Amino acid sequence: MSYHDMTIKDIVGKISTNEVYLPAIQRRFVWGYEQIEKLFDSIMLGYPIGTFLFWKVEKSQANDYTFYKFIQEYHQRDNYLNELAPKPEMKDWIIGVLDGQQRLSSMYLALQGSYSYKKPRARWDNDDAFPKRLFYFNLLRDEFDEDEGITYEFKFLTDSEAEYIDEKHFWIPVKEALKWKEATDYIAYATRKNYLSNSIFIKNLTLLWQRIIQDKIINYFEVEAKELDSILDIFTRVNSGGTVLSKSDLLFSTIVANWEKAREEIEELLKNINNKGEKFNFDNDFIMRLCLVLTDCPVLFNVKNFKKENIQIIRNNWDGIKDAIKRTVDLLVEFGFSQENLTSRNSIIPIAYHIFKGGCLSNDDKKNFKIYLITSLLKQTYGGKGDQVLDSIRNALREEIDGNYVIKNENFTIDILINHKLPADKTLTFTKEDIEELFEYKKSPYTFMVLSILYPHLKLGQVKFHQDHLHPISAFTNTNLKKSGIDISKLKKWYEDKDKLANLQLLEGIENESKNKTPLKDWIENKIDNKPLYKTTNYIPNLDLSLNNFELFIEERKKLMINELVKFLRVK
Template identity: 35%
Template sequence: MYQAGGTIKSLIDKVASKEYILPAIQREFVWKPDQICQLFDSLLQGYPFGTFLFWKIKPENRNIYQFYDFVKDYHQRDNPHCERLSELPEQEFVAVLDGQQRMTALNIGLRGSYSWKMAGKWWSSDDAFPYRRLYLNLLGAPDDDSGSVYQFEFLTKELAEQVTASHIWLRVGRILEDDIDDLTDELDERELSKDDRKRARVVLRLLRRTIYDQDKISFYEEQNQDLERVLNIFIRMNSGGTPLSYSDLLLSIAVAQWDKLDAREEIHTLVDEMNREGDGFSYSKDLVLKAGLMLSDIGSVGFKVENFNKTNMAVLEDTWGRVRQSLLLAVRLLSAFGFNGQNLRADSALLPIAYYLHFRGLDDSYLSRSEFAKDRALLRHWLVKSLLKSSGIWGSGLDTLLTAIRRVIVDRGRAGFPEQEVEAIMAGRGKSLVFTEEELDELSSIDYGNKRTFALLSIIFPGFDFSHHFHVDHIYPQGLFNKSALRKSDLHDEQIELLIKQSNQLPNLQLLEGSINNEKRQKMPDLWYEQQWPDPIARGNHLQSQAIDFLVDDLNLFVDFYEARKKTLRSRIGHLLNG
């Protein structure tokens, strides 16, 4: 039977006092800023808020399970996870089984902040994550496209203070901090038209009534203390809303079955550490859980409930330390190959490498010791080939492929990475790493923005020290290929379109260190190379190493350069991939 739970204000107060907390089986907060804004707009429009499912914890069970606090100040890099509660509140408390996303959204909107990464900025930069809080435009107009009536946005303080004729931004949390009369007096002090003042007052009072006066909350309370029953309820109740991945559900089971370690904290911490390696990656807990199954030699590597039984989870917990070490080593190896979250086409390609390192019991010395140089080269060659296949090696049939590769590594991988045997087993499953003539032709003119471009350049031109930032760069700068400038060269439109297209393809691309790339900018390459390598012999040797037979000083002749380098690159690619 559902019960009335009071107002939003009372709910938020209980979150703050930790009367409402989160059980370890709950997933992370996953809502985006626009979802929070939509929730507040729906509340002001009077739409149903939905019901909650609570689990009342009996005093004798308060220390059996692990619990977490709600997120208040979300930071995509520094604070994306719920904080573990090391000390539970003294008073009686309730664990939230359904409604976490909505309650966290209210907590962030009314009491906290939301900082997400701005596009085009480095993850390592603090400026990439401006501090934003939820604001309501008291003069906002309805948006017919989205169906929103009230304008909520997450803004920095500086943006919110920019007053215009159509904007009066109220930080939503002030409705909890300030008296309504004081907020109304602030409005009266503004120079507003009669209609705008009326509109702003109406919206302000509606916000206050919605938070303080209206009984918005209803809930069902489960009192059974059996974790298996609660887990089943949790899985059933979380089948709607923002979809739960298999890993969310299975992580819940692992959390419930690990005895010595906190599975949730271990996996989230490992994901964060992996993603901080090198220039940054974007691995998920799904991948880490699958890696746990693979590296622990648990049945198949599929996300099936039977793979997450108590026996298997005990094996995973016992081997977790080595699993963790091998995954981090594998990520460091990929970083040493020059890969990161921007240019790694398939995260799952990490898994066979991690298993191989794990199987052989290798450590960080593998990254630098000369005796492993040939083995590293084999791994890199196989990895790049798998990433270059246009059909996509790491898509459908992934679980059976990983299980088969694991078996080959166990049988043939004790002395070194068994590249040929792995490729043979892949070919038998329709994942051949032999490239057809058509595929080689396509690679020889691959585009600048393609995720395969870095991998291809890295194997054509080996020997880079990827501990520095390297970029895929244009030999003839892209800025030179603008239509207005090319028209002055008496080229007709078809020639211009062809030049612009070719300027973004492989024959006009190279790998350059970031600092050098910045120096190069819009210089013609013949002048820039002469400046970088004044000695003609050294310059000639470098150009040959980059498959550049000659340079032209006139864009009218760019096609000659393009065709010559494409022919050279096509030959190299065929030899490297199929030789």
């Protein structure tokens, strides 16, 4: 391992001429524009920006691995993934970046590209919300700002923003510095702009030229390891010093290093499933764990044990894995789930396992899937010791025949899981005491799950439903309650109970906005045509529905809801 240094201009030039690439084991570029602006402030101040680690690869070897180009025109919505490097473009020797990807990507974007990020409060589906911004330096500032925590002002600006000039602002594109070979070049620039007599302007130009063109800021170690295992070991060691890599991160690195299209395949899958319904936030970690469980690998895994043959198993089964997870997420949408209320991603893996292994997907299976899913989420089955629980549930679903694992039943039978003993005192069994505790939940993802059980007729995957307060929140002010003659000793309890399960219903979004602050009694009397049906489907007890009767309303509605929950959750 040898030590070298070079200038920022040198490394940016090498990236531009296809001499420096990103190995597939690197994660994608994630730095925000503010991080890039602060990086250049540190560079101008002469602060160390860390050592880099480069992998020198001969072209004959480079063809055996997968590399990606640096992003030049970053777009927060449309272009945030690195492009695969075409092998014919590679030189006799190339450099793969093992440590320093985010910093180098930031420098390259700043000096050779653009950064388009969404304007505040703008819609994601609005193309105009992502204006193209180039990287600029304010030549008229060199004082520390306590609020911003920076001395030198760098900004990604649109063309119109960069045109603004006053006594404290003169914006120069930072890439302009790459054109200056000698000091006379930036002096000529100052002369053309009529700022030759401005000392701050000249000082900043000089410092920018020195930092970008002259100073050898890029200090790096260079390794020439030939075996991928050695590179993975180095990568693991150097990257564990900062953000600690999870086991699934390392497995992902191993997979993409041995399977050329893995990153594209996984990112395409994530884009597909995350855009379903009201959106989800699945990530690489989830996909890696899913691959392990579905292909019957150990759930508690050791990255070093995953050799090429294990990766080959995942690769050979990839189409089936993709299909299983897509169909599983379709079920989530049908059940009304999204990133807002899916409180455990591990909980859906047994469903995907059943589908992947060829299990049925009838209406009865769907009902059992829903019972299992909501039960596991409400019981927080995967909270703590989740790996052990997942392994145990998989064992309950499968059996080994002639060296292969198959599911015990083509139909998803919830009773197998309810009666299965799980580790760490976890359980999928509901008791009456558990049901009682559900009514202590305030409006949250958990109350949505319970309400989705109580409103089985609603098409949750087709229409957006809100959790609505039957007795509206606006009624529960101290002033209003006292005015209604409510016993002062009950005020606190009533205020707590108003947000709990027994005062919530599922209501279509538009209808919820219409109902708004209307008292429950007035709403039913004046807005509901079929009052008996409405009361039955919404578990409304036959009693006086004025606010003064809130305590009895809660007690009686709770009884009606419990009767249905006991049946659905298979309470013994």
